Amino acid sequence: MHAHRSDVVIPVHEMPLALPGINELRLWDIDLRGISRVEVAAPANGSRPLVLLAPEEGTDARRLNRILGQLPQEVSVASFDPVGGDVLQLRGRTWVQESAAGHEYRVTGEGFWQIHKDAPGTLVGAVTGFLHDGGYLLPGSAVADLYAGAGLFTAPLADAVGITGSVLSVEGSPGTSRDARKNLHGETQVDIVQGRVERVLRQRPRSFDALVIDPPRAGAGKAVVSQLIESGPRAIAYVSCDPASFARDLGYFRNGGWRLESLRAFDLYPHTHHLETVALLVPAA
Incomplete structure (x- = not known):
């Protein structure tokens, strides 16, 4: 029989995988009783970090204020609900400013951004490299960025197609879609739509020269793959x-008459089994 003790405390004095900007906060010195979860975003460009606190039920404002007082003044702090995703400002702002591939991006606390500091630029380079080299991304092209997040790929795609081209940017999360609007407000050739990819493609059928898709861990799935093939692009960059889930979706593409043209793999999650891949898919005929 094993005795279980929930009161065992293991002291932590650094987080070896974290950026210096996170370790410098010295969160292990702060009394975080009443907080069930802590998330920290320290932008790779050195701009203002954001600390997100998920209070336990019954944690009052005084307790949160005491924690606030122990965090450096220049750090933004917000509370958040891990289930609903709602973020409430406590100090500073509820978003961070990230930089990648020559663009600035605002990313809200509950929004998505790559966890490895070099990942955004690396992935943009791989995606645009595949599409440029194959002649699929030209001034005037009609392209789409599906599961677009804050617009990491949308912005460089807009640069490539220019004002004579068009970019459809689709993201399901309302907060993240708002980020994309802020990040791309000056780009007249970009159409930002908030909604599920399969619903948007069904409601707004159109043809594309090229597509970029970066679905969540579950992948795109059979129905979306069928819709993508039906939209008749010359190439798809799949992140x-x-x-x-990528191998499963690749099977759907192969059954639909497509083939894998090129593949690159990136170890963006050190010390885990996770791997990021970027593939170029083209019609087999």
Whole structure:
């Protein structure tokens, strides 16, 4: 029989995988009783970090204020609900400013951004490299960025197609879609739509020269793959964080008459089994 003790405390004095900007906060010195979860975003460009606190039920404002007082003044702090995703400002702002591929991006606390500091630029380079080299991304092209997040790929795609081209940017999360609007407000050739990819493609059928898709871990799935093939692009750049769901989707593409033209893999999650892949898919004929 094993005795279980919930009161065992293991002291932590650094987080070896974290950026210096996170370790410098010395969160281990702060009394975080009443907080069930802590998330920290320290932008790779050195701009203002954001600390997100998930209070336990019954944690009052005085307790939160005491924690606030122990965090450096220049750090933004917000509370958040891990289930609903709602973020409430406590100090500073509820978002961070990230930089990648020559663009600035605002990313809200509950929004998505790559966890490895070099990942955004690396992935943009791989995606645009595949599409440029194959002649699929030209001034005047009609392209789409599906599961677009804050617009990491949308912005460089807009640069490439220019004002004579068009970019459809689709993101399901309302907060993240708002980020994309802020990040791309000056780009007249970009159409930002908030909604599920399959619904948007069904409601707004159109043809594309090229597509970029970066679905969540579950992948795109059979129905979306069928819709993508029906939209008749010359090429699709598929960014995947899960090789298993990517392999399954690749099977759907092959059954639909497409083939894998090129593949690159990136170890963006050191010391884990996770791997990011970028693939170029083209019609087999």
